[in-house]
Amino acid sequence: MSLRSGYFKKALQVDLSTGQCQVRTLADEFLERYIGGRGFGAKLLWDHLVARDFRVDPLGPDNLLVIAPGPLTGTYLPSSGKCSFVSVSPQTGIYGDSSIGGSLGIELRQAGWDLLTIEGRAAELSILWIDDDQATLLPMPELAGKTSLEAEGLIKERLGTHEVRVAVIGPAGENGVRFACVNTDWSRNAGRLGMGTVMGAKNLKAIVVRGSGDLPVHDLKGLMAEAEVAFKYMRQHKYFKMWQREGLMMVVDYASVAGILPTHNFKDGSFPRVGQINGETMLNSYKIGDSACFACPMSCGNICLVKQGRYVGTVTEGPEYESCAMLGSNLGVDDYAVVLHANQLCDELGMDSITTGSLVGAVIEGYEMGVISLADLDDQPISWGDDAAVVALIHRIARREGIGATLADGAPGVLRRWPGMEKLLVQVKGLEQSAYDSRAASSMALAYATSDIGAHHARAWTIAKEVELGENWTDQERVDEVIYHQSLRPLFDMLGVCRLPWIELGLNEEHYAHFYSAVTGRSVSLPDLLAQSDAIFQLTRLINNRLGMTRRDDSLPHKVQACPIQTGPTAGKVIDPQHFERLLDLYYQQRGWDAAGNPPPEVEQQHCGSSP
């Protein structure tokens, strides 16, 4: 059955160089096949790259930025507030995407757009103001150097309304820090892979949206009936209340107990003073409010305030688990107020907190090991838990001052200056590893190595299952689990919804087939959707191969395969390189790829047509 609803069939195409905003009609075949969000982004980026013979400078005007919610975004179902940013990543040089919460995607759809594409480069620092069907480029050079939250406030003041959604970059994005993020609704971020850097390189400080239209839904009653079942399931889940209270902060204790909490730049797997930076500490002494993305009952966001001490007055949403681990235990920081302050700095300056924490951790260890000298550090020594030095270093990265200029270029920049840092940087394909230590779980190592965007847990998060099952898991099961995650997870980004109800509360993924069918009138089964979803993972793999990635890049960081975890319950664990190669062979085989990791020619043929 074909599409009956769910889309506006319209894309807004903005060329910042000429200031032109054009409407592009979207064909049914494109909408059906690529669904939305990450799917739209991957296909449009593929077409864009094919047309340019895969020669695009991530920081040049020729790079394409796609911003796309999905057909479910903003509709009546759990956690429908997601929107994808897709571009060639300035951090990794390959396909990159990042998902943002809050209400940005809903507003974009209410303005009548299924997606937004941005090319070119504005002559001076500007904002893109989308007011329903009107799009205007407004120069605002006065926003230069303003932090994300400050800029959001100034833009609202300048436009004379608070009832708009703003996606904004901080000074890091303007300064070309390779891992700059995009901030919306005061503190929801498209955090990873430098989507803010792309905006900065285009002289685009912010995208401001106001929309008023109805969201197209084929069968609203049917959708609500299905959604009520899902909402009810979530409300009755034994961890639901705990989610509202702590959100992802509850993972801190779990990770430390399981021995997978990055500590001292992944030297250790658990942190003895974890009790000072965990969810309980946050609840008892810092939390002042809850925060949720659109239509989400879980409200994983925590608004926290430092009420005393050196960082008194720091107020921010967060940190969630990743930020807390990477800016906390990973740096030996045992004071939640410091974590909160560092997190706020990353938000305000507009930098990915995972990469920032990972790089700062590597610098501390590099200095400890003598790879980085005191002169390299601009005569400002740094050590584990040294909060003043950590905070100062974060500022210097954003402003590209001294050593900050090297760190701002991410892992490649660090390796160019200090080749010896190769042993200390924990990254794959140029993206720093998320806050789950893969040495405790070979399936997680495989997941990081084969991820299309680098070492990000968003593609496959199999560590909890492997920790639970231990060694009683065959290689085949490990590979199958990784592939299942990689196949299913694009679907959430394509539909424009959050995956947490599924991964954290176990909401049955079958619901999403029903949601999609009710919204679009195109009746599909979950296996149908999974096939479409997996095709996107294969497509982004293909993009990467064309951009020069090979089997060599599906590798593990030195630490993961050569340096056992030093302390904690997983002490001694390390990934055996030979075992990893066996897993990788099996993975390629299962995927139907050749031994060099190339998908078969059919994958490319599938995506030649169906252009919008």
Next chain:
Amino acid sequence: MVRKLTAIPELCSGCRMCELTCAIEHFGVANPKKSAVHVLVAYPHPVVRLPIVCSQCLTPLCADACPVGALRRNERLVELETMQCISCMKCVEACPFGAMYAHSDLDYPIKCDLCGGAPRCVQTCPKGALRFIPEQSLGEAKRLNNILSYTHMKEIEFTEKGEPRTIRYAEIGKEEL
């Protein structure tokens, strides 16, 4: 019993389920802008998330502003008679709380009708931030906070059946005496 629709900003997460549910209930569309409740977020200074709801005032300024008498108080509800409404939207501007809304698709202002006595926004709020409570309970949380501000909590530690335990009690005003 007279009940009032009220919001507790400390509990609101800003998820906007109330907006979406209200729009579906009254207009049959997924459009959070067509709602008689809107969540206003002011951040970071001060951090406030507040669903703005109609109080069904006893002396409704929206009705006072209506030049044709289309808004009238009936029992405990301020009702809009759409047949009389001339769509000037003066009521939207007159409400001291901004709790009436206009939308370009609609000929009439969006006026809360309490869903006939069982507000859907209250049912759908996952945080219990929207309440439909007896009028005499309004301000209860403020009263509680107020008396707690006078107290000094003290702790006594003791042992019961070999287990260490603590009991907390309020010592009121002793330090000033």
